[in-house]
Amino acid sequence: MAVERFPVEAGHIMMFARSVGDPNPIYHDEDHAKGTEVGSIIAPPTFVQASAQHDPDYPLRPKIGKPWFGSGREPTGAVRSGSGGGGGGTGLHAEQHYVYHRPLRAGDTLTAATRLGKTWEKEGRRAGKLIFSESVTEYRDQSGELVVTATQVGVRTERPVGS
Amino acid sequence: MALRGSDLKPGQTYEAVVVDNLTRTQIVQYAGASGDYNPLHTDEVFATKVAGYPTVFAHGMLTMGMTGRMLTDFVGDGRLLSFGGRFTSQVWPGDTLTAHATVEDVGQQDGVSVVALTVRTVNQDGNEVFSGQATARVD
Numbered sequence: 001m002a003v004e005r006f007p008v009e010a011g012h013i014m015m016f017a018r019s020v021g022d023p024n025p026i027y028h029d030e031d032h033a034k035g036t037e038v039g040s041i042i043a044p045p046t047f048v049q050a051s052a053q054h055d056p057d058y059p060l061r062p063k064i065g066k067p068w069f070g071s072g073r074e075p076t077g078a079v080r081s082g083s084g085g086g087g088g089g090t091g092l093h094a095e096q097h098y099v100y101h102r103p104l105r106a107g108d109t110l111t112a113a114t115r116l117g118k119t120w121e122k123e124g125r126r127a128g129k130l131i132f133s134e135s136v137t138e139y140r141d142q143s144g145e146l147v148v149t150a151t152q153v154g155v156r157t158e159r160p161v162g163s
Numbered sequence: 164m165a166l167r168g169s170d171l172k173p174g175q176t177y178e179a180v181v182v183d184n185l186t187r188t189q190i191v192q193y194a195g196a197s198g199d200y201n202p203l204h205t206d207e208v209f210a211t212k213v214a215g216y217p218t219v220f221a222h223g224m225l226t227m228g229m230t231g232r233m234l235t236d237f238v239g240d241g242r243l244l245s246f247g248g249r250f251t252s253q254v255w256p257g258d259t260l261t262a263h264a265t266v267e268d269v270g271q272q273d274g275v276s277v278v279a280l281t282v283r284t285v286n287q288d289g290n291e292v293f294s295g296q297a298t299a300r301v302d
Contacts, residue, residue, distance in 0.1 A: 097247025
C-alpha cells in the first residue's frame with residue numbers, strides 16, 4: 001500500500017470515533033479541545049486504519065464500474081482468484097501494532113508507505129494451515145516527520161474459522 | 164485527567180464495557196468510516212452463502228478501536244505511546260465486550276514516566292477476543 005495524500009479531516013475523525021462508540025469530545029469539539037493538554041482535535045488510536053479511504057488501489061472498497069465480490073443478484077458478484085477459505089480470499093487480520101510518535105491532529109496531511117515484513121506458517125487446530133504475513137506502514141506528516149508506525153499481521157487459512 | 168505514575172501500582176486494573184449488544188449497523192458504520200467494506204463484515208448473504216460463516220462478524224479493527232476507547236479513557240488524550248495486540252476470537256453481532264487494562268510496570272523511558280499495560284478484551288461468555296499491550300506517558 002502506498003498513500004500519497006491522507007488528509008486527516010475533522011469530520012472523518014468524528015465519524016470514525018462514532019463508529020467505534022467513543023463519545024470523547026476531543027474527537028469532535030474544537031472548543032473543548034482548545035482547553036486540553038493536546039490543544040486541538042486529535043484522532044483516536046486506530047484512526048490511521050482509515051487511510052484505506054485514500055488508497056486508490058485498496059481492494060476492499062467497491063470501485064465505480066467494476067465488479068464487486070459482495071452479493072447483488074447472486075451471492076457473489078465476482079470470482080476472486082487465490083481464494084483461501086477464511087477471509088473470502090482476502091485473508092484475516094491476526095495482529096495489529098501501533099507506535100505513536102506524536103498525537104495525530106485534524107489538519108495533518110499524511111503519506112503512508114508500506115513494506116513487507118516476515119512471513120511464516122503454522123498448523124491451525126480448526127482452519128488447517130495458517131499462513132501469516134507482516135507489513136509495516138510508516139505514516140509521515142507534511143514535514144516528513146514520522147507520526148505513527150503501524151505493523152499489521154495478516155493470516156490466510158485453508159477453511160473458514162469461527163463457525 | 165492524566166494519570167500520575169506515583170499513583171499507579173502493578174496489578175492495578177481499569178475496565179470498561181465498550182459495546183453492549185453489538186449491532187450489524189455499527190459494523191456497517193465502522194466499514195463506512197474506516198473504508199474496509201469487506202462483505203464478510205457487511206453482507207449477510209456473502210458471509211453465509213459464499214464464505215461459509217454463520218453470519219457477518221466485526222472487523223478486528225472495530226474490536227481494537229473500541230478497546231482503544233477504554234485505554235484513552237484510562238490514560239488520557241494523546242498519551243498513548245504504543246498499542247498493539249492479537250485478534251484471538253471473532254466478534255459477532257449481539258456480543259457485549261468488556262476491555263481491561265492491567266498495570267504491569269511504571270518506569271522511565273527517555274526521561275519521561277511510562278506505564279506499561281496489558282490489554283485484554285473479552286465477550287459476554289468470558290472468551291478473549293483481543294489480547295495485547297500498550298504503553299502511555301504518565302505524569
